[in-house]
Amino acid sequence: MKRNDENNYTLKEAFASSPDLPESLSKERMVEMLKEKNITPKKKVKILPKIASLAAVLVVTLICMNAYHLIPVELQDVEPSYETQEVTYPVIENTVKPHTLKKADSNAELKKHIESLFERGSYNYAIQLFGDKIASDDVVDEFVYEINGTKAPTMAPGSAVGTAPTQSAVNEESDELKGQDFSVNDTLTGSNSKEHGQTNIQVEGIDEADIIKNDGRYLYIVSSGIKTDTRLKIVDTETMTLLYDEFIKGEKDNVLGIRDIYVNGDILVANCIESGYDNKTYVAADSVYTPGYNPWRSDTVNVVFDISERSSPKEIRRVSQNGSLLSSRMNGSILYTVTYYTVYNDTLEENYMPKVNGEFIGCDCVYIYDEKSTGYTVVTAFDTKEKNGEVSKASVLGSGAEVYCTSDTLYVGMYEYKNSETKTNIFAFSLDGVNVAYKASGAVKGQFLNQFCFDEHKDCLRVATNYYDYKTDKDISSIYVLNKDLQLIGKLEDLAYDEQIKSVRFMGDTGYVVTFRNTDPLFTLDLTDPATPKVLGEIKLPGYSAYLHPIGDGYMVGIGYDGDEENAKFNTVKVSVFDVTDLRNPKETDTFVIKEAETDVNYEPKAFISSKTMGFIGIPVKHYSPEGYYSVLSYKIIKIENGKILSHEGFTHPDENHRYGYGLFRGTFIGEKLYTVNLNTVAEHSLTSGELLRTVDILGDYDENADTSQTAPVNYNSDVVMKTTAAPGVTSAMTEPEKQPDTEIAVEAEVVEKGKLF
Numbered sequence: 156m157k158r159n160d161e162n163n164y165t166l167k168e169a170f171a172s173s174p175d176l177p178e179s180l181s182k183e184r185m186v187e188m189l190k191e192k193n194i195t196p197k198k199k200v201k202i203l204p205k206i207a208s209l210a211a212v213l214v215v216t217l218i219c220m221n222a223y224h225l226i227p228v229e230l231q232d233v234e235p236s237y238e239t240q241e242v243t244y245p246v247i248e249n250t251v252k253p254h255t256l257k258k259a260d261s262n263a264e265l266k267k268h269i270e271s272l273f274e275r276g277s278y279n280y281a282i283q284l285f286g287d288k289i290a291s292d293d294v295v296d297e298f299v300y301e302i303n304g305t306k307a308p309t310m311a312p313g314s315a316v317g318t319a320p321t322q323s324a325v326n327e328e329s330d331e332l333k334g335q336d337f338s339v340n341d342t343l344t345g346s347n348s349k350e351h352g353q354t355n356i357q358v359e360g361i362d363e364a365d366i367i368k369n370d371g372r373y374l375y376i377v378s379s380g381i382k383t384d385t386r387l388k389i390v391d392t393e394t395m396t397l398l399y400d401e402f403i404k405g406e407k408d409n410v411l412g413i414r415d416i417y418v419n420g421d422i423l424v425a426n427c428i429e430s431g432y433d434n435k436t437y438v439a440a441d442s443v444y445t446p447g448y449n450p451w452r453s454d455t456v457n458v459v460f461d462i463s464e465r466s467s468p469k470e471i472r473r474v475s476q477n478g479s480l481l482s483s484r485m486n487g488s489i490l491y492t493v494t495y496y497t498v499y500n501d502t503l504e505e506n507y508m509p510k511v512n513g514e515f516i517g518c519d520c521v522y523i524y525d526e527k528s529t530g531y532t533v534v535t536a537f538d539t540k541e542k543n544g545e546v547s548k549a550s551v552l553g554s555g556a557e558v559y560c561t562s563d564t565l566y567v568g569m570y571e572y573k574n575s576e577t578k579t580n581i582f583a584f585s586l587d588g589v590n591v592a593y594k595a596s597g598a599v600k601g602q603f604l605n606q607f608c609f610d611e612h613k614d615c616l617r618v619a620t621n622y623y624d625y626k627t628d629k630d631i632s633s634i635y636v637l638n639k640d641l642q643l644i645g646k647l648e649d650l651a652y653d654e655q656i657k658s659v660r661f662m663g664d665t666g667y668v669v670t671f672r673n674t675d676p677l678f679t680l681d682l683t684d685p686a687t688p689k690v691l692g693e694i695k696l697p698g699y700s701a702y703l704h705p706i707g708d709g710y711m712v713g714i715g716y717d718g719d720e721e722n723a724k725f726n727t728v729k730v731s732v733f734d735v736t737d738l739r740n741p742k743e744t745d746t747f748v749i750k751e752a753e754t755d756v757n758y759e760p761k762a763f764i765s766s767k768t769m770g771f772i773g774i775p776v777k778h779y780s781p782e783g784y785y786s787v788l789s790y791k792i793i794k795i796e797n798g799k800i801l802s803h804e805g806f807t808h809p810d811e812n813h814r815y816g817y818g819l820f821r822g823t824f825i826g827e828k829l830y831t832v833n834l835n836t837v838a839e840h841s842l843t844s845g846e847l848l849r850t851v852d853i854l855g856d857y858d859e860n861a862d863t864s865q866t867a868p869v870n871y872n873s874d875v876v877m878k879t880t881a882a883p884g885v886t887s888a889m890t891e892p893e894k895q896p897d898t899e900i901a902v903e904a905e906v907v908e909k910g911k912l913f
Contacts, residue, residue: 242613244644244686251578253598253641254524256551265518265552266507272529273500352764352773352823357607361560362485364415364426365761367832369823373398373465375423377413378819378834378853384410387425388853389465390837392825395849398466403458405429406475411456417485421463422539424490426483427456429475455480455494459539472542476535477509482558482606484565488540489589491565493558498529509533509550516548522593523552524582530554532567534584536591547591549584559609563587564594566609566616570602577622579603581641597641600648601633607760610661614639615685619659619668629653632670636685647688651676657715660703665738667711671699671723677713679738691738698723700731701757704765704772709736710744710798712772714756714763717748728754728776734798744798749791751779755820762821769842770794773829775820776805790822790831792842806840808833809850 259265351371356363368375376388389399403411403425411427430453456475460468478496485491496509508515509531516533532555536547555567565584570577579602583594601620603609608619616637624631630653636645650656651670658669666680666688677700679692700713710732717727728749734742754774755762764773771794778787788808794801808820808831818834828848829840835854840847 244615244638246638246642246644247646247686249598249643251576251598251600253596254553254580256522256524256582256593256596258522259518262508262515262518265521265523266503268523269498269507269529270503272527273503349826350766350768351825352766355761355763355765357559358561360486360562362417362419363761364417364424364483364485366415366819367821367823368416368418369825369830370418371825374823374830374832374837375416375418376819376832376837376853377416377425385413387413387416387423387468389462389468390851390853391465392828392830392839395837395839395851397851397853399468400853403427405456411458414480415483417490417539418462419485419488419539421461422488423460423462423468424485424539425458425460426480426492427458428480429454429456453479455492457483457490457492457537472539474512474535474537474546476511476533477506478531478533481532481555481567484558484560485539486560486562486586488538489536490539491560491586491591492535493555493565493567494533495554496531496533498531511535511546511548516550520548520592521550521552522582524580524596528553532569532582534565534567534591536586536589538589545589547589549591549593551582551593551596553580553582555582557603557606557609559606559611560586561611564611565591566611568603568606568609568618575625577602579618579620581609581616581618581637583616583641595639595641597637597643599633599635599637599643601631604656604659608656608659610659612661612663612682613685615644616641617661617666617682617685617688619656619666621655630655630672632656632668634666634668634680634682634688636682636688645684645686645688647680647690650678650690657699658701658703658713660705660711662705667703667735669700669703669713669715677733677741679735679741681738692741694733694741694743696731696743698727698729700729702760702763704763706732706765706772706795707767708797709734710795711735712795714754714774716757726751726753726779728752728774730774730793730800732795732798732800745795745800747793747800747803749776749778752776753779764823766824769827770796773822773824775822775831777820788820788831788833790829792829804845806831806838806845806847808836809838809847810836 259268349371352369354363354365354368366377372392374390374392376390377385378388379385384402386400386402388397390396391398403413405411405427406429409429411425411429414426414428416426417424454475454477456473458470459472459474461471462468474492476492476494476496478494481493481495483490483492494509498507508518508521510516511533521531529552531550531552533548533550538544551567553569555569557568559566559568563586565586567582567584569580571580578598578600580596580598582596585592585594599618599620601622603618603620610617616639618635618637619632620635621630621632623629631648632650632654633646633648634650635643635647638644650668651672654670654672654676656668657671660667661682664681664683666678666682668678668680670676670678676693676695678690680688681691682688698716698718700715702714704712704714706712713729713731713733715729715731716723716725717729718724730747731743732745734744754776756774762775765771766773771792773790773792776789776791778789780787788810789805790808791803791805793803806822806829810833820831820833822829822831824830824842827842829842831838831840832853835852837851837853838847839849
C-alpha cells in the first residue's frame with residue numbers, strides 16, 4: 156500500500172510538472188475542426204472518443220518524456236555525462252597483491268632501513284643497461300626486471316617479452332559499436348601556417364622528448380660525428396644552413412651525453428646524462444681492479460636554453476638529479492623527469508638518498524614500497540620558463556621502468572618476477588603544475604610490453620599484460636582495468652591463448668590489441684563498461700603489426716612484419732590498412748610489403764610521421780644489401796584513401812657513407828617538403844615532384860682537441876636527382892635519374908596506383 160502511495164505521488168508530481176497541451180489540441184480548436192469537416196452529430200460521437208484517445212496518448216508521451224529524466228542514468232539509452240557524474244565501480248578480487256607503501260619518519264630512519272638491507276645481503280644492483288632503461292635484480296630470491304621491447308631478456312620460460320612498442324591513442328570519445336573518426340598528431344603551432352611534422356606522442360597535449368624536433372622552420376637534431384660526443388645541431392630549412400653545432404659541458408668540464416630534447420617556442424630543453432666514474436680500487440678474491448666508467452652511477456641533467464637567437468642558444472638554467480634517465484614528459488612549459496637511482500654499499504654514508512641540485516630530496520617525499528630494494532624512482536617537476544623556480548620532488552623506494560603520463564597523473568610501471576609469479580607494479584604520482592606527489596599504488600598479473608600498454612580513460616587505468624602460465628606451459632595475454640586508486644575493477648583474461656601481445660592501442664571506449672604466435676590476430680575490444688571489458692571482433696593474418704596508428708574515417712594502419720602460417724619474416728616491412736568501422740567485423744583492406752628491409756617504427760614509434768591535410772604516412776626504411784649491411788636509406792611516403800594504398804614513394808637519402816645501419820635516420824616535413832636526416836646529412840625533397848632539392852652537411856670536420864667545428868658549405872644541388880622507389884604510375888617532374896642499385900629495385904612491392912602522390 157505504501158508502495159502504491161509512493162507511485163501515485165510520483166505520478167501526481169509528474170503530471171503537475173508536465174507541459175500544457177498545445178493550442179492545437181484545445182477544446183475550442185477541436186470544435187472548430189469538426190465544423191470545418193461538416194461532420195454530422197452521429198459521426199461526431201464516434202470520432203470524438205478517438206480524438207480524445209489521441210490527445211491522451213500525446214499527454215502521456217509528454218509526461219513520459221518529462222519523467223524520463225527521473226530514471227537512473229545507468230538505465231537511460233544515452234551516454235551519461237562524464238563531466239557531471241562520477242560512476243563508481245565495485246572492486247574485484249586481485250590475484251596479485253600490491254606492495255604496501257609507508258613513509259619513514261626521518262632521514263635517519265630511512266638511512267637505517269637501507270643499512271639493514273645491506274647487512275642482510277639483500278639489495279638491488281644494476282646488471283645491464285637496455286637503451287635508456289636499467290635492468291636490476293635482487294640477490295635474495297627476488298628478481299626485478301625492467302623491459303624495453305626486444306632488448307629485454309626473457310626472464311622465465313615462455314615469458315612474453317614483446318618485440319616492438321606501439322602507440323597508445325589520444326584519449327578520445329568513441330561509440331560503443333561504431334568505427335571512430337581518428338585524427339593524427341599534426342596540429343599547427345606558432346605563426347607558421349604550414350603544416351609540419353611533430354613528434355608522434357602518446358597523449359594529446361603531453362609532449363615527449365625526441366632526437367629530432369621541428370617547429371615549422373628550424374630542425375633541432377641530437378647527433379654525433381666521428382670520434383665526437385653527442386651534439387646539439389640546429390638547421391634553418393629556409394636557407395638550408397647549419398646554424399648551431401655544439402656539445403654541452405658538464406659541471407666538471409666533462410661533456411654531457413644528450414639523450415633527447417624538447418622545443419617549446421623559444422625554449423629548448425636538453426635531457427642529458429652525466430656519466431659516473433668509479434676510480435676506487437677494489438679487491439675481489441685474488442684480483443685487484445678499478446671499475447672506471449660506471450653507467451649505473453650516472454646523473455641526469457636538464458639543461459634549459461633560450462633559443463630566441465637560433466644561431467646562438469643561451470643557457471638559462473640546469474637542474475640535476477641523481478640517477479639514470481628513465482623518461483620525461485612536458486606539459487606546456489612544465490617538465491617532468493623520472494630517474495632511477497641505486498644506492499651502493501661503498502657510498503652509503505654520503506649517498507643513501509638521491510639528491511636534486513646537490514641536496515637530499517628529504518624523507519618527507521619518499522615512500523617505501525619494496526622492503527628489499529635499495530633503488531629509488533625519483534620524479535621531479537619544474538617550470539622551464541623560470542630561471543630560479545621551485546623544483547618539486549617525489550620518490551618511491553623501488554625500481555621503475557616505463558612511464559605513462561596524462562595532464563594530472565604520471566604512472567610508473569615495473570615488472571617483477573618472484574616465486575614463479577609475474578606481475579606489474581604500478582605507482583601513480585599526482586601532477587598539479589610544478590607540484591608532484593605520490594598518489595597510489597597497485598599491481599596486476601603479468602608484465603607489460605611498453606609504455607603504450609597503459610591508458611587512462613574516465614578515471615580508469617587500462618593495462619595490457621602478458622604472463623607465462625607454468626601449469627599449462629602457455630603464454631596468456633590479458634586486459635586489466637583499475638580505478639583511480641589503482642584497485643582492480645575489471646579484467647579480460649586469456650585474450651589470446653598461448654599468444655603474446657605485440658601492440659596495443661586504446662581509443663576511448665575501444666581497444667585494439669595485436670597478439671602473435673604464428674599468425675597475427677587483431678582484436679577489437681569494447682571497454683564501454685570498465686567492469687566487463689569484452690572482445691567484439693577478430694581478424695587473423697600472417698605476420699603481425701608492431702605499431703597501430705589511426706588514419707581517420709574508421710581506418711587504422713599497422714606497421715610490422717610480413718609472415719606465413721609458420722612464422723613472421725623479420726627481414727620485411729609490412730604496411731596493413733584495417734577497416735574498423737564495424738568493430739565486430741574488422742577487415743584488412745590493403746597491404747604493402749617491402750622485402751629485405753626494416754623500419755625503426757617497429758621499435759620506436761616516434762620515427763613515424765603523418766599528415767592529416769595531405770593524407771599520407773611516412774616511415775624510414777633501411778634496405779639490406781646482399782653483403783649484409785644497409786646500402787640504401789629510403790623514406791617511404793604512403794598515401795592512403797578510403798582504406799586503399801593509392802601510392803608509395805621512396806625518397807632516397809643521399810649518403811654514400813652510411814653503412815651497417817648505425818645511427819640516426821629520421822624524416823619530417825614542412826609544407827610540401829620532406830626532410831630526411833641521418834648522422835651526416837639533412838636532405839630536402841619535394842613531396843610533389845620527388846626531386847632532391849638541397850642538402851646540408853651536419854657532420855662537419857671536427858678537431859678532437861678543440862671545442863669548435865667547421866661545417867661543410869651548403870650544397871645547392873637542385874639539378875642532381877636521386878632515384879626514388881616510387882611505384883609505377885606516380886608521376887613526377889624529375890630529370891633523367893641515375894641508375895638505381897639492384898638492391899633498391901628488389902624491394903619494390905606490387906601496388907595498384909591511382910594517380911599522383913598528391
